[in-house]
Amino acid sequence: MRTHGLRLAGALSMIALTLALAPPAQAGPAGTSPQESAQARWEKRWSPSPRRDGVNAFEALEDDRRGSHPEGQPHVYVAGDAWRFDAHLEDRDGSDRMRNEVRGMRTADGRPLEIRKDETWRLTYQMYIPDTLDATTSFTHIWQLKNSDVGTPVAQISLPVVNGVQKIAARYWTLEDNKSHDFATADLEPIQNKWVTTTIEFKSGDAGYMRWVLQDGRRTIVDEKVEGIDLWWTEEQYNRPKWGIYRSIKSAGLQETYLLVKDLRAEQLGPATPPVKLPPPDRSAGAYEAERVGNVWEGAAEPAYCAVCSGGRKVILIGGNIYDYAVIKGVLAETAGPRPMTVHALVDGTQEFSVSVNGGDAIRVPMTGSKDKVTTTTVPVDLVAGVNTIRFYSHTARSPELDKIVIGQGS
Known part of the structure; x- marks a missing residue:
């Protein structure tokens, strides 16, 4: 059963993209197809700096939110020109998992960026995965797309073990059966201990699409997309990305590790959506x-x-x-x-x-x-x-x- 809230009257109405948007051509992730140029342009919405913005670049911080390892704090912080996410063996976010992530995007004026229905977004960044950040037989996620109303993630970049081989995978979820579906994978070990670039492009709609591009310098390792998938599960909330390490502690051989992320950029296809206007709060006495x-x-x-x-x-x-x-x-x-x-x-x-x-x-x-x-x-x-x-x-x-x-x- 799909979870739907009531639409926030007037305030959550979407700016419709009146022209049909074709999925991007198989150019590099920064390229724009002729169809896109004729219909809408990619507009930069977010390009935070670790030194300038710190963790305030994100809507919220999930740094050992259960308080399991205060001696290890901070687990999420700026390291040079990157954001660093540490994962210790003591960290817990429940009995069987650990989580040190950031969620959402926040503009320089402090306003959250909201990914709403039928909007098309492109997130590009560099990541450094050390060889201590292993793929696991249970779950290890290093990027997620989620909303507040539903616990199940909308989409992820994960590190699974497939037939005994460490992989990095892009996946989307189906809410009806609470299952994940990998649509693109690559071997993990060749991209560890180096900076690689990843681009995640998606239409946040009932009939959306998701494209994942993974590049090692100028070499494209993966460029795959899946179409006709449901990436919008609630009319009331909005989708938002998460970066960091969220993993099960049930896999054997886990190591203390970290993840580095830098050069974050978010672009929206078409004009920026006006901020949601909320009704006033109750200001009566008491x-x-x-x-x-x-x-x-x-x-x-x-x-x-x-x-x-x-x-x-x-x-x-x-x-x-x-x-x-x-x-x-x-x-x-x-x-x-x-x-x-x-x-x-x-x-x-x-x-x-x-x-x-x-x-x-x-x-x-x-x-x-x-x-x-x-x-x-x-x-x-x-x-x-x-x-x-x-x-x-x-x-x-x-x-x-x-x-x-x-x-x-x-x-």
């Missing part, structure tokens, strides 16, 4: 939006678009373990004492939050509802005079998606 600047989102928890939420956003992926939680900060009270707190959230059937006020004992907040409508429930909370923090979490299962809270007056 209202605190979950996505408000200054709040804390730990682990996988993050703000995402929401058509039915105030402010046009919600915080997703709260709960299910001790790592993924959200904290609403700056909750004010003139005097100490109990207050009614109304929680606004999108609920998938029956779910619950655990709520801790200022580090106090957990308050259970069960909710029943649907993911296309905001559900509310009210619980009493004890606040101190002045500034309070309220933490939303669950150690056992995913919690609802949090829109906002509203603190009422005391009795």
